Amino acid sequence: MATTEKSGKTEQAARRAARSVPTASSERFELTWPYFMYTIVICFLLTTIVLWVWSMVAPAPLEPIADPNRTPNPSKAPWYFVGLQELLVYFDPWIAGVALPGLILGGLMAIPYIDKNTHGIGEYNYKDRKFAVWVFSLGTVFWFLLIIIGYFFRGPSWQWYWPWENWEIHKESHVVTHSWSLLGGSLFLIGYTAVGLIIPVLIPYLIGPRVKPASWIKKFCDALQEFYEKRGATIYTIEMLLLLTMLGIPVKMILRLYFNVKYILEIPAINLNI
Amino acid sequence: MARAAGALSAEEHATRRRLLSFLGWGSFVSFFSGVTIGSLRFFFPRILYEPSQQFIAGKPEDYQVGEVSTRMKKEQRVWMIRDQMGIYALISVCTHLGCTPIWHSTENRIKCPCHGSNFLVDGQNVAGPAPSPLFRAAISLDLAGNIVVDKSQKENQPGKRDEPPFILPLS
């Protein structure tokens, strides 16, 4: 399962050789003029056609004039911010609106500096970078999932309406949310972080030596150990904290939607309500 | 070698040069930090052209006990609410992110269209993301017996919000 650096490189080289177009020799290259120009012009033409037809058939929305005394019910942001709007339901504004977007943008910018894996440049390579591909895809899917929830599953008063439910029929709701105690909340958060951070490091040491060498558990332990050792303590911690933050969001969403939890941890004195 | 009188040693020279360099760069840096601060300050206007926060909301007799009146909401963004104690003006600005919530009489709740905050008639936040209760505006009677509401003065903490000037006591 775990490919070593060297065999990975060799495999990659073999794959590249097998590809009909190897890297640097000049008959493998195409002149920009005119061949790449065709690509560009076709992209431009197709974009123009799509945009033009779209603009001809669908009038852009223009709602009634702005009125600060009346908010349309429901009031939805443009689609690319609906995910953010949905996040604002679960977290305080400074977390959902400032800290999390900051972490997303900062985390994106940090990707090249925390992903030290040099495999796969210039090719669609899943095999040698499973973790990276999984995390990125999970984040993207989750972001669009939030958008879909906000766009299709939220109705008047931002309540949950299934797409087949009529918004005209008013849905009554008498939900009352409550927060966890300071002790319970801090224990939960500390536990969550600790489990996420420490358990993956501990498993290979605790379980690894006790299982049969060829079993899948052993392979799993080895993979975890390699995962940690490749990264080193600092990058491992940064990566895991970012990952745990991302996975923590659906945890809070479930707690709110099914258990009416307002805050897991509530410290109003310093505005820290999670 | 003998030096001409008045000429500087290399060391002295260096000191003077360092001083001049310090002064040069110093004035450069301080000038441009001044410009930066000035440009930032530029974005904070000294004078605002915003509508007055005070308005007249009719007479106390216009409101029934137990009523959540929306007659001032269209123009002034407040509900006039009369209970056993008196009249208070609940500002209809969501304490979450500032949308205008809606009063639903069937559920006896105020709900916000933007992220679904729920409030009770007294302003208490009970569900959804709003971090604090709705605010009440200062309310009083003028000499002609009209209700005067002043939205620039507001309070949302239980206890304080139940005392004048945030409630107009009537028996």
Place this chain on the structure above:
Amino acid sequence: MANLSLKNVPQAIVESQIWKSIFRHGYTMNRRNRLLAITNNVFYHILPTKISKYGVRMRFHWGAGIITFYLFLILTFTGVLLMFYYVPTVPRAYYDMKDLQHVVPFGNILRNMHRYGAHAMVFMVMVHMARTFYTSSYKPPREFNWVVGVILLNFTFLLSFSGYLLPWDQLAIWAVTVGTNMARATPLIGHEGPFANLIGMKVNNDIRFALLGGTTVGSATLLRFYVLHCIGFPIILTIFIVVHFWRVRRDGFSGDVPVRE
């Protein structure tokens, strides 16, 4: 003068001194001229003269970066045209949009294209980011260009957000009310944010006040967003796009040189 027939006109034009002074190289089927067509043109010389057949396929690059850039050009063009009719004041903004919809010649399609183009650009910039992620294009030596890319992503959002207020309709005012109220929750510099009370932040001296030019979304806000949308953000975006393209050229297109061995 003898052979002044219509057939010879194109050739005469192409061989005239005027034409040749502008277009140095004709489209003759020869390799040298094709290389020169790229290097001698101010707009094309950002492109390499040759690209690997592997990387040039749509299947590799999805055309996403190209389309994003083209959408930015369309948005600039349609946006400048809209500016001829749109006045960013509270009494006029909304009715100017109505005019564009109903009375300005081709105003409606112009407005639709600007609006849908903005949505498409946001979408394509995400697609482009996904492509560069899946081909590992962010790895050395292209780390910095990925960072520039994230900055571009951010300014694409800001551009869309600032433009969203301009029609001054119900969608506009509430999106911007909610959006700017998040600014007031920023730690330290927003008056409702954590620790803001320690440095004396109030409703009329925090970051949101500067953004809105007041305490509520009003005429000052409309003007500020207009200036940012039409001048501030496009200029910043242009600067970063220039850097972005320059770095693609200098660091090499990842489809050209899959791995440095």
